[in-house]
Amino acid sequence: MNHDDVQSIAAAIEAMAPDFTTLSDAIWGFAELKFEERRSSEVLAKALEENGFAVRRGVAEMDTAFIGECGSGGPVIAFLGEFDALAGMSQVSGIAEAAPMAAGESGHGCGHNLLGVGSLLAAVALARHLKAEGLPGTVRYYGCPGEEGGSGKTFMVRAGLFDDVDTALTWHPAPFNGVRSTNNLAVLEYFYRFKGLAAHASNAAHLGRSALDAVELMNVGVNFLREHMPQDCRVHYAITDTGGKAANVVQARAEVLYLIRAPEMSQALALAARVEKVARGAAMMTETEVEIVFDTASTNLLPNIALETAMHETMVALGPIAFDEGDIAFAKAIQDTFTQEAIDSSLRLYRIRDDVFSNAKVDGTTPLHLGLRAFEGESHFRAGSTDVGDVSWVTPTAQCWTPAWAIGTNPHTWQVVAQGKSPAAHKAMAHAAKTLAATGLSLMTNPTLLAEAKREWLEKKDGKPYVCPIPAGIKPTEKRS
Structure with a gap:
């Protein structure tokens, strides 16, 4: 120099x-x-x-x-x-x-x-x-x-x-x-959108299928998963849609955003697959449907x-x-x-x-x-x-x-x-x-x-090719939330 x-x-x-x-x-x-x-x-x-x-x-x-x-x-x-x-x-x-x-x-x-x-x-x-x-x-x-x-x-x-x-x-x-x-860690972001059936929470709760229950059960399941994932991985979430503010309604929709981090993208993808199983299990328990929407990602x-x-x-x-x-x-x-x-x-x-x-x-x-x-x-x-x-x-x-x-x-x-x-x-x-x-x-x-x-x-x-973690069909500015 x-x-x-x-x-x-x-x-x-x-x-x-x-x-x-x-x-x-x-x-x-x-x-x-x-x-x-x-x-x-x-x-x-x-x-x-x-x-x-x-x-x-x-x-x-x-x-x-x-x-x-x-x-x-x-x-x-x-x-x-x-x-x-x-x-x-x-x-x-x-x-x-x-x-x-x-x-x-x-x-x-x-x-x-x-x-x-x-x-x-x-x-x-x-x-x-x-x-x-x-x-x-x-x-x-x-x-x-x-x-x-x-x-x-x-x-x-x-x-x-x-x-x-x-x-x-x-x-x-x-x-x-x-x-x-x-x-730095690789990160994947997904929205998990649950769809259920609305009902009056007192008169006809048995007719409802709560999407908010599904979100809560998913979060509980992932909290238990944290004990069984590598220590240098991270999983964070935010509930982005609770389905409304009325307590006397069985919420027909709810959404949670997850960030899944790991030292390498292959590890992040493997962890995301486990989180997906938890989400689908929550949907099964609540008899709701879940849509998993990719948001964005960055490589380590x-x-x-x-x-x-x-x-x-x-x-x-x-x-x-x-x-x-x-x-x-x-x-x-x-x-x-x-x-x-x-x-x-x-x-x-x-x-x-x-x-x-x-x-x-x-x-x-x-x-x-x-x-x-x-x-x-x-x-x-x-x-x-x-x-x-x-x-x-x-x-x-x-x-x-x-x-x-x-x-x-x-x-x-x-x-x-x-x-x-x-x-x-x-x-x-x-x-x-x-x-x-x-x-x-x-x-x-x-x-x-x-x-x-x-x-x-x-x-x-080490001979590994770069593989973009964002699929080709995903556009930068499209609304995914």
Whole structure:
């Protein structure tokens, strides 16, 4: 890695950061849900065009999915961007108390307003550097909608949009700074819809067949199943339709949504088959009918230590983020809304007690991660799932995290939304952009690194072909609930 190149890219990103910060804040305000991110998608696409990228909109049968490309020749380096919000997460920014802007409205509870713009800033910076230096290579930005429950990237992979990509890079806002190699879980989502017979619950209950009873029995059955499935698998559910609110009616319909997770997709499919037997057994017990409707899926992640090591080295070269006293004070106010258990859990989960720069232990008294976590050089278990996993099966993929949130912050909470436009979050976003762009340049100019990443990727695939977990007939935006 050329230190001068890293500093040159970092300086360029600092100069561009104010405009991109404004863009991120605008997307925070749009707070659009999966596959409805029309304004967010358009402002990102226009920003690419203004910076010399050719943009293809509406790819992979999704109106809000797009690809921007700049440069020519190989290698082809992809940057992944997300920009969807979460339902019911409306929150006033910049304050340390729960205060919805509008009750029931959406909000950026996972920081995707930062994620999408940070990746875009990296793509623009790298493309400019290649042009200025007269270097070959193609920079692509993938505008990926519907990460939250939509598996937008999975549909893009299914459409072959990553087939010629040499490597893909991304990042995510977090309570820590650094690279964390994880084995994310494969996930399958199904709706189980029960149909029974309505009846008066007092006068003629014997004539009814309760779909709600069937849902409850299914949930009980799956709860017992948990004892008999592998410990690193996960099964979650939400009752999405109780059949009505009247207690004196035998409910003729009811629906439950299940997420079924496992370390590999083959294991998730096997576990889903067992859950299906429980559902059909519940239907048999209640003399109802059950319809099983596939919703979406994402494949387990293939981590790439070669790429992650290069990212970590880039972050070492960049040094600490220049947080100031105001950043720390706001993070402390946010952290005061957490229990000590939540803070300790964050420190354990993200393994941030060892600091590369200060060589001191993070003890939980500092509300922002001011340093850089040590990189272990090996992967470890993480129970979450992401559609980045599908990308990782068709091209070597890596991601980093930067501290946009106070230590103790959990995703999908009002605290994330409150921090989404903070100066600290903006600095973290720019730092991620520097990391991605400089790592991308290393891949462009170091064939050995690229070859090592591909060798490791092939080794971890172990000859297994990628099989998209979403059937060909399923469309991204069709209503399945």
